[in-house]
Structures are given as C-alpha cells and as structure tokens.
Amino acid sequence: MKEFHSFGWYAARISPHLPKKAFQPVPSRLFGGLAYFLIALSGILAISLLDLHPIWKTLISVVLGFSFAALGFLGHEILHGTVVRTPWLRDFLGAVAFWPLCTGPKLWRKWHNVTHHAHTQDEEKDPDAWPAVEKLAKSRLLRWVYNIPFTIRAFFAFSSLAITFTLHSTRMLFYFLKDFQPRNRSIVFFQFLLPWATWIGLLFVVGFANWFFIFLLPLLIANFIVMSYISTNHRLNPLVPVNDPLANSLSVTVPKWVDVLHFNFSYHTEHHLFPSMSSKYYPLVKEHIKKMWPDRYHEMPMIxxxxxxxxxxxxxxxxxELIEPRQGNVYGSLGYGLDPSHIEYRKMENKKQVLTKKVAGQLKK
Structure with missing residues (x-):
C-alpha cells in the first residue's frame, strides 16, 4: 500500500451509507456494564464473606478477571462519548468502568483519545507505537532487550501481557502529567491514585489470601485479555506518514458471543474510522469498508x-518492515509482504548498513 488517506477521507465516503442513529450515543450499553458490575460485586462479596475452597475462589477470580476486562472495554467506549455525551456523566461512568484497571478518565482521554487516535503509528507522536531500529543507538535498555535470544524474548513478551496495561498506564501518567494545566494535574493524579487506594485498602480489610483472588489475580487476567486485543491493534502494521486506519490498524475476528461480551472491541479499524460512534454499529461499517476497499482492509482471527x-x-x-537486529532478519508488515499464515524473513546483507558501529558491536552475533 503506497497511497495513504486520512481517517476523515474514509469516513466521508462511508457516512452517507450509514443510518442517522449510528451517530447517536447508545445509553443501553450501560445495561451490560451494570451486569458486569453486579457480577464483580457478587464475586468480591462471595470470596470475602464465604469460607470457599481455593478451587471455587480461583473460578470466581477468573470470572472477576473477565468482568474487569469487559468493564475496561465499556469504559473505553464511554470515554469516547458513544454512550452518553454529558461530560461530567461520561467521565464519572468512565471512571467507574476503568476502576478495576486503575486508569483515570482525564488521563485516558488525553493519552488515548487525543494523542493515540490523532497520531496512530507515528513513531514520534503515538505513545503506543513501537520504536524503529534507529532508537537502538539511543537506548541502552533496548540494546539489552534485543541481545536476548528471540524465542526467549517472545516468551517473556507474551507473559508480560498480564502486567503490560497496568505498567503502561502508570508510565502514561508521568509522560502526560506535564501536559495538563497546573490546576488539572492534581485531578489527574487523584483519579489515578483513588482506585489504587480503594483496592489496597481492601487488602487490609480482607487479608492477602482473599485479596489475591479478589483483585490481584483478576487484574492479571484482565491485563492479559485487554492486551491480547491491544497488542494486535497495530503491532503488525507499519509506521505511517499519514494517519490511515486501513494501513495502520488491524481488526481481529472472534466468535460472535465474545464480541457481545466485549462490546465489539475486535472491530479496531472501524473504531479508528469512527471513534465517536458506538461499537454497536461497527459490523455495518465493516461491511462498507470491505465493499469499497477490500484490498486495503486488514482482518484475521485473533489467534x-x-x-x-x-x-x-x-x-x-x-x-x-520489522527487524530482528541481532541476526539481521527482516520481516514484512501488513500491506508490505507479511503473510500471517506463513511467516518468512529475509536476511540483511550487511547489518552495518543499518546499525551504527556502536550498536552493531554491542549486539551479540
């Protein structure tokens, strides 16, 4: 793909084919959130008050983890203004939905809505984009990471999905805090600390054994579920000079019942075309994308x-392209030679053509 278009270019061509109701908020999504809230509350109370066998606590903990993740997906939708439009109510409901993931609404809207959506897959401006090989020369940490053998690194990368959202959210707090006006910084910090304070406070009420099943294990499960989606959203796509959702985003496919439980979070290209549209209508958007630009659209099963x-x-x-600098292996990205069903790479003829002498010398051969 060599020709890029902005998300507005695509949206302008699809919008006339969509019903007017698709551009209105859908408050009924809150019923799903209420169901997850009641399930989570019931699970917390059951573990806290009943003398349950660890097996039952583990099963309840898994349900809590799934509920925490689903509430995060709903919080993402709420804070885009697709459920309610009143700002204070939007932020309040978004804060409640994101409470298990300990992410505040002001930070999320600055990090995700304003910055990530405006600069998707821009190496310098997108806070969620992965770096280019040139960053190796500037980062001792990156050079250390890429000295680890590829298979070992892949294993730990996938294992770390269980903590990545929490770590990245914390990093984004300090990354963006300076960008808020002084009077809002205390609010952003308070919105970040308050959920953590309630969960840590619960630790002293129920004890560590119960707290592990009530919060810690569910948080790890929720992180893994959320990051399984987020890690597929853009990480197989190229970096782009224009914010083109059909070039820089990937929609994954999951069973229909999973889409229902996860508020259609799998429709990610559609979300980047219409971030202020309820995900309820994303299947309709997908139909039109595939009719108009079938050769540009990227989708595949999540697995x-x-x-x-x-x-x-x-x-x-x-x-x-994607590069494994230690061995000089170069892989394609989506739209640029990557075949997900048959992963291949080419060998770089001379690694020094890409890596500085300093970096090449520090990467083991």
Whole structure:
C-alpha cells in the first residue's frame, strides 16, 4: 500500500451509507456494564464473606478477571462519548468502568483519545507505537532487550501481557502529567491514585489470601485479555506518514458471543474510522469498508494475529518492515509482504548498513 488517506477521507465516503442513529450515543450499553458490575460485586462479596475452597475462589477470580476486562472495554467506549455525551456523566461512568484497571478518565482521554487516535503509528507522536531500529543507538535498555535470544524474548513478551496495561498506564501518567494545566494535574493524579487506594485498602480489610483472588489475580487476567486485543491493534502494521486506519490498524475476528461480551472491541479499524460512534454499529461499517476497499482492509482471527506477533520482532526498519537486529532478519508488515499464515524473513546483507558501529558491536552475533 503506497497511497495513504486520512481517517476523515474514509469516513466521508462511508457516512452517507450509514443510518442517522449510528451517530447517536447508545445509553443501553450501560445495561451490560451494570451486569458486569453486579457480577464483580457478587464475586468480591462471595470470596470475602464465604469460607470457599481455593478451587471455587480461583473460578470466581477468573470470572472477576473477565468482568474487569469487559468493564475496561465499556469504559473505553464511554470515554469516547458513544454512550452518553454529558461530560461530567461520561467521565464519572468512565471512571467507574476503568476502576478495576486503575486508569483515570482525564488521563485516558488525553493519552488515548487525543494523542493515540490523532497520531496512530507515528513513531514520534503515538505513545503506543513501537520504536524503529534507529532508537537502538539511543537506548541502552533496548540494546539489552534485543541481545536476548528471540524465542526467549517472545516468551517473556507474551507473559508480560498480564502486567503490560497496568505498567503502561502508570508510565502514561508521568509522560502526560506535564501536559495538563497546573490546576488539572492534581485531578489527574487523584483519579489515578483513588482506585489504587480503594483496592489496597481492601487488602487490609480482607487479608492477602482473599485479596489475591479478589483483585490481584483478576487484574492479571484482565491485563492479559485487554492486551491480547491491544497488542494486535497495530503491532503488525507499519509506521505511517499519514494517519490511515486501513494501513495502520488491524481488526481481529472472534466468535460472535465474545464480541457481545466485549462490546465489539475486535472491530479496531472501524473504531479508528469512527471513534465517536458506538461499537454497536461497527459490523455495518465493516461491511462498507470491505465493499469499497477490500484490498486495503486488514482482518484475521485473533489467534492467528497473536501467533504472528509471537513469530515477529517489535522493532521497525524503514517504517514498513520489522527487524530482528541481532541476526539481521527482516520481516514484512501488513500491506508490505507479511503473510500471517506463513511467516518468512529475509536476511540483511550487511547489518552495518543499518546499525551504527556502536550498536552493531554491542549486539551479540
């Protein structure tokens, strides 16, 4: 793909084919959130008050983890203004939905809505984009990471999905805090600390054994579920000079019942075309994209996308390829030669053509 278009260009061509109600908020999504809230509350009370066998606590903990993740998906939708439009109510409901993931609404809207959506897959401006190979020369940490053998690194990368959202959210707090006006910084910090204070406070009420099943294990499960989606959203796509959702985003496919439980979070390209539209209408958007630009649209089963992530590195080379600098293996990205069903790479003829002498010398051969 060599010709890029902005998300507005695509949206302008699809919008006339969509019903007017698709552009209105859908408050009924809150019924799903209420169901998850009641399930989570029931699980917390059951573990806290009943003398349950650890097996039952583990099963309840898994349900809590799924509920925490689903509430995060709903919180994402709420804070885009697709459920309610009143700002204070939007932020309040978004804060409640994101409470288990300990992310505040002001930070999320600055990090995700304002910055990530405006600069998707821009190496310098997108806070969620992975770096290009040139960053190796500037980062001792990156050089250390890429000295680890590829298979070992892939294993730990996937294992770390259980903590990545929490860690990245904390990093984004300090990354963006300076960008808020002084009077809002205390609010952003308070919105971040308050959920943590309630969960840590619960630790002293119920004890560590119960708290592990009530919060810690569910948080790890929720992180893994959320990051399984987020890691497939853009990490197989190229870095791009124009914010083109059909070039820089991937929609994954999951069973229909999973889409219902996860508020259609799998429709990610559609979300980047219409971020202020309820995900309820994303299947309709997908139909029109596939009619108009079938050769540009990227979708695949989530399992296949995760498998492709496992088999490819996360360091960009010349914007459109992925590179394993330690061995000089170069992989394509979506739209640029990557076949998820048959991952292949080419050997770089001379690694020094890409890596500085300093970096090449510090990376083991």
């Amino acid at each position: 296949q996308a995760l498998r492709a992530l496992w088999k490819t590195p996360r360091l960009y080379y010349q914007q459109t």
